[in-house]
Amino acid sequence: MKVVSLWHATDDELNYIKKKLPSSTELVAPKGEYFSRFEASYSDLERHAVDADAFIGWTLPAGIPEIARKLKILSWFHSGVDDLAETGVLRLAKERGFKVTNIRGANAVAVAEQAMMFVLALAKQTVIKHQAMHDMRKFFPLFGDENRSAMLSGCTIGVVGVGNIGSRIAKRAKAFDMQVIGVRRNRDLPAEYVDSMHGLDELHSVLGKCDYVVLATPNTNETFRFFGKAELASMRPSAFLINIARGNLVEEKPLYEALTTGRLRGYAADVWPTYKFGRAFPVSYQSRLELHRLPNVLGSNDQSHNADGVLERYIEWGVENIVEFTAGRPLSREINLDLGY
Structure with missing residues (x-):
């Protein structure tokens, strides 16, 4: 051979x-x-x-x-x-x-850890507060809405795509005393650490219950840009969205609008859209609306598996x-x- x-x-x-x-x-x-x-x-x-x-x-x-x-x-x-x-x-x-x-x-643990890093960094405004410390700037008033951290304990996280990575995200979320809701193609497959499992047809109702939503689903014809205006509208304005799977799962324009109008509290991603001939123009391998520059957005550049x-x-x-x-x-x-x- x-x-x-x-x-x-x-x-x-x-x-x-x-x-x-x-x-x-x-x-x-x-x-x-x-x-x-x-x-x-x-x-x-x-x-x-x-x-x-x-x-x-x-x-x-x-x-x-x-x-x-x-x-x-x-x-x-x-x-x-x-x-x-x-x-x-x-x-x-x-x-x-x-x-x-x-x-x-093979990279499931590394990617799951990266997802939880994003959850924590969004909730605790890690980058903003680090920069404030660097500039020796105090937040005032102390408990103002704009500078108060979110909590994980007692909150609900929705994991869309409960496979090798999603199941590990669920396990780690449980360590923070979170309620875990799963969404997957086959809702009947058992998944430890998931409190309730739902099919894709229940996605919108699940989104409305979540404080955090993590996308961990493969990129297929069915999931290509499946997360758009209707899905974002189903989320709570106080919720955070994390994409750890593929950049083209989320429609960029509705996401940008949600992040800049207060419709969505924050977004984090290790993956970013790719635009190729036949599906978009101009050809690009980054956000055309420069999502990564928004103050309520965190990102890494395909680095979750680099561990x-x-x-x-x-x-x-x-x-x-x-x-x-x-x-x-x-x-x-x-x-x-x-x-x-």
Whole structure:
């Protein structure tokens, strides 16, 4: 079996992968100097891809899947596969019958912790109060509405998308004595730490009960910009919205209006909208309305997974997918090509 690393793996990484796979496995990787693991080009991979049985890695240059006619499995080192859907790779997988797996759950703890950091930072006005301290400025009056912190204890948090990440957010919210309401496609699946579970058809009624709402759902055709004017109108004006999943889940213009008119108390996100030809113009990889500059908005730039141990877990779990495949075992992280996750 020929396995192609889609990145310029280091010698240590290649040795780790070789030890995990059967001794008969041929493992190849592009050579050269790169800045990151996301830069291998078509020319770097072409000669390796034509007879590859398996791909592992973070990026897949355009044209490579098409020439890999022997491909049996793609182990994608991301939790989300929306990029593979947009570029036609999932469609190609259905046509040719090769498997697609991901590493869902590998960064779940890191992302859940980032979500709770945002919840706390919004509630406690962390950035504003740090800046006030830096400027040696006192708030007056002491308990004024504009400078008083919100509480987590006794409040309700709604988690939209109770999967690997959402379930961990629920667990951490319970440590702050919060009431947890979950929203997911299949409301009948059990979820520890969730006080009540609801379907997507109940989303609006759930939103009206929440002091905090966290979006942790995959980006699919059904969820693309699903959170818009009607959903924001269903929220309490005193509530906070946190997006830890994908930037394009939320409609930007209604969100901007809600944040600047007092309709929504605050917003935090690790992810921001991407505008591409065919869906929007101009092409952009940031908020066109500069949401991130608003005083009641906090953000990080896709950094929630940038934490201790996550890179190692990506590689470990990504290789495990190939190990399961070569052993003929069920693929524990196989993507449902129809659902897109």
